[in-house]
Amino acid sequence: MKKILLAVSTVALLGLSVQASAGDVKVGKKIYDRAFGRGCGACHDISSNPQLIALIKSGDLTKASFSTTLKEGKNGMPKAVDAIMAVGPVKKAGLDEEQAIDAVWSYLAQ
Numbered sequence: 001m002k003k004i005l006l007a008v009s010t011v012a013l014l015g016l017s018v019q020a021s022a023g024d025v026k027v028g029k030k031i032y033d034r035a036f037g038r039g040c041g042a043c044h045d046i047s048s049n050p051q052l053i054a055l056i057k058s059g060d061l062t063k064a065s066f067s068t069t070l071k072e073g074k075n076g077m078p079k080a081v082d083a084i085m086a087v088g089p090v091k092k093a094g095l096d097e098e099q100a101i102d103a104v105w106s107y108l109a110q
């Protein structure tokens, strides 16, 4: 009986975590589309600027460096954390800074 209960609750927990990450990807897309008003794509969809999805796929952009760039900015790249936290769906989902950065990363890395 205990084993069955354990199995049932494990399945329930797994279901919850899958749901949470799918939700984060959606919020991540909203961040990408809306941060700074015009979205990250206003700059990053231009081929002369870093192509984030390609850099993540090739392993040239690590999660740690992604996070540092968003927090501190980098040359022509403005600090982005405040702009990210101001996006409506981020506030609505109650994400903190790390969770919001994770959400954009998950969207770009999926």
Ligand code: HEC
Residues within 6 Å of the ligand: 031, 032, 035, 036, 039, 040, 041, 042, 043, 044, 049, 050, 052, 055, 061, 065, 066, 067, 069, 070, 074, 075, 076, 077, 078, 080, 084, 104
């Ligand atoms: C005003 C234009 C602009 C906007 C808006 C912008 N970026 Fe950038 N971003 C840049 C430029 C230009 C660089 C290249 C900086 C450099 O290395 O000289 C860059 C670099 C980066 C890098 C570092 C890439 C690397 O190879 O190290 C990351 C990560 C990044 N941007 C993420 C984002 C995200 C996520 C958003 C939206 C929240 C965003 N950027 C919005 C212009 C922009």
